[in-house]
Amino acid sequence: MGRIWDTIKAAVRGEEQDYTSGSIDKAIVLLSIPMILEMAMESLFAVVDAFFVSRISTDAVATVGLTESVLTLVYSLAIGLSAAATAMVARRVGEGDRDAAAHAGAQAIVVSVILSVLIAIPGFFFAKDILHLMTRDATVAENGYHFTRIMLTCNLPIFLLWMLNGIFRGAGDAATAMRALWIANIVNIILCPTLIYGWGPFPAMGLAGSAVATTIGRSIGVCYQLWNLFQVGKIVRIRWAQLRPSTDVMGKLVGIAAGSTGQYLITSASWIFMVFILGQISKEVTAGYTIAIRIIIFTILPSWGVANAAATLVGQNLGAGHPDRAEKSVWRACQINLIFMGLVGILYFVFAPALIGIFTTEPEALRAGVMALRALAAGYVFFGYGMITSQALNGAGDTKTPTIINFIFFWIIETPLAWVLAMWWGWGQAGVYASIFIAETLMALAMIWAFKQGKWKLVKV
Numbered sequence: 001m002g003r004i005w006d007t008i009k010a011a012v013r014g015e016e017q018d019y020t021s022g023s024i025d026k027a028i029v030l031l032s033i034p035m036i037l038e039m040a041m042e043s044l045f046a047v048v049d050a051f052f053v054s055r056i057s058t059d060a061v062a063t064v065g066l067t068e069s070v071l072t073l074v075y076s077l078a079i080g081l082s083a084a085a086t087a088m089v090a091r092r093v094g095e096g097d098r099d100a101a102a103h104a105g106a107q108a109i110v111v112s113v114i115l116s117v118l119i120a121i122p123g124f125f126f127a128k129d130i131l132h133l134m135t136r137d138a139t140v141a142e143n144g145y146h147f148t149r150i151m152l153t154c155n156l157p158i159f160l161l162w163m164l165n166g167i168f169r170g171a172g173d174a175a176t177a178m179r180a181l182w183i184a185n186i187v188n189i190i191l192c193p194t195l196i197y198g199w200g201p202f203p204a205m206g207l208a209g210s211a212v213a214t215t216i217g218r219s220i221g222v223c224y225q226l227w228n229l230f231q232v233g234k235i236v237r238i239r240w241a242q243l244r245p246s247t248d249v250m251g252k253l254v255g256i257a258a259g260s261t262g263q264y265l266i267t268s269a270s271w272i273f274m275v276f277i278l279g280q281i282s283k284e285v286t287a288g289y290t291i292a293i294r295i296i297i298f299t300i301l302p303s304w305g306v307a308n309a310a311a312t313l314v315g316q317n318l319g320a321g322h323p324d325r326a327e328k329s330v331w332r333a334c335q336i337n338l339i340f341m342g343l344v345g346i347l348y349f350v351f352a353p354a355l356i357g358i359f360t361t362e363p364e365a366l367r368a369g370v371m372a373l374r375a376l377a378a379g380y381v382f383f384g385y386g387m388i389t390s391q392a393l394n395g396a397g398d399t400k401t402p403t404i405i406n407f408i409f410f411w412i413i414e415t416p417l418a419w420v421l422a423m424w425w426g427w428g429q430a431g432v433y434a435s436i437f438i439a440e441t442l443m444a445l446a447m448i449w450a451f452k453q454g455k456w457k458l459v460k461v
Contacts, residue, residue: 020319024332049064066279070272071152089101091318106243188214192209287368295348304387330389406443
């Protein structure tokens with residue numbers, strides 16, 4: 001018991017470790033614990049934010065759901081670039097070249113700033129039009145576009161928070177990534193009700209207060225990340241001169257990120273289409289689905305922490321010339337995720353009415369949320385395996401294979417099936433949830449098959 005406790009403390013403290021030798025189980029624990037805690041705080045924020053926003057109105061919840069469906073495009077770029085940074089930094093650290101790892105991280109920052117500006121400008125001018133496009137209920141767009149404008153315009157903290165944590169994960173410094181997200185979300189959780197309801201000297205900003213709180217919280221987390229990268233630099237320390245654009249390194253980053261970003265863009269575009277279908281049914285259905293997704297995120301994100309740990313282990317062990325150890329690490333991570341996701345799926349299925357009831361008592365929104373939560377929880381075991389193997393491929397630099405698989409199952413199977421079941425056959429929201437379950441279960445099986453082929457071991461980064 002004492003050795004286990006010592007390992008947990010070492011993981012949280014972020015002591016420098018060699019993940020290319022020794023116990024695989026210990027390596028997974030050392031990496032995944034801070035990553036799980038990091039994602040747990042992000043998922044806690046999602047739930048807490050949904051709780052406060054749901055107290056405003058059903059329109060407010062629908063606005064958040066519609067906006068976040070669009071923001072997933074931003075997240076797709078951020079997570080894709082983060083995956084590229086993790087792959088390159090992990091490979092360089094595994095090879096023992098920390099200066100090259102820092103240079104790759106610096107160039108990722110430059111790319112993030114460029115992409116952020118390209119999104120912020122249209123986001124500021126067309127926020128209301130975007131909401132009008134997403135829902136037939138004009139009051140949602142007219143009342144909520146300020147929230148959408150703030151979130152789209154102030155997207156740089158989203159980019160940097162994800163991407164910089166990708167650098168830390170690739171370096172094996174998961175503890176610093178954890179602290180950055182904890183800082184960001186603790187600030188946000190404090191500010192969210194304060195700015196929404198106008199506690200103390202602060203004005204009551206309503207839904208816009210949630211957007212301002214989120215932006216401030218993430219910005220403070222980014223400041224902590226930059227301080228660690230430029231001043232502390234435990235494993236990777238960036239120098240200001242390395243921010244000078246390098247077409248060679250940026251080209252490699254964009255090349256890897258194109259695949260991983262493609263995966264998330266495909267996923268995000270599919271999700272937007274799902275929300276679009278639900279938006280054609282009613283705002284109550286959209287609100288119920290939004291609440292269910294927030295609850296799902298509460299456990300998906302910690303599970304994603306285990307997947308990120310697997311990606312780091314793959315990258316560093318390939319860099320050190322240990323492909324078999326990389327593969328064993330992934331299958332062990334899959335086993336851990338299988339147990340966790342299976343247990344959580346059962347709990348969600350049984351207690352769905354009570355969980356959704358925390359956030360809304362509106363009958364139609366409650367019914368829609370329960371249906372969505374149960375449908376998604378039914379596929380949790382498959383989602384857990386698919387998540388690990390997909391991230392493992394990304395960690396190896398093989399972003400092409402998951403992209404192809406995502407396109408097939410999201411756009412050739414899930415999206416058309418959702419439209420046929422929901423709109424043509426009249427299943428409504430049940431058709432959307434059924435298509436998600438079917439497509440994502442099959443996709444997880446395809447990811448497992450692709451990983452077993454072993455071609456990812458030959459990818460050069």
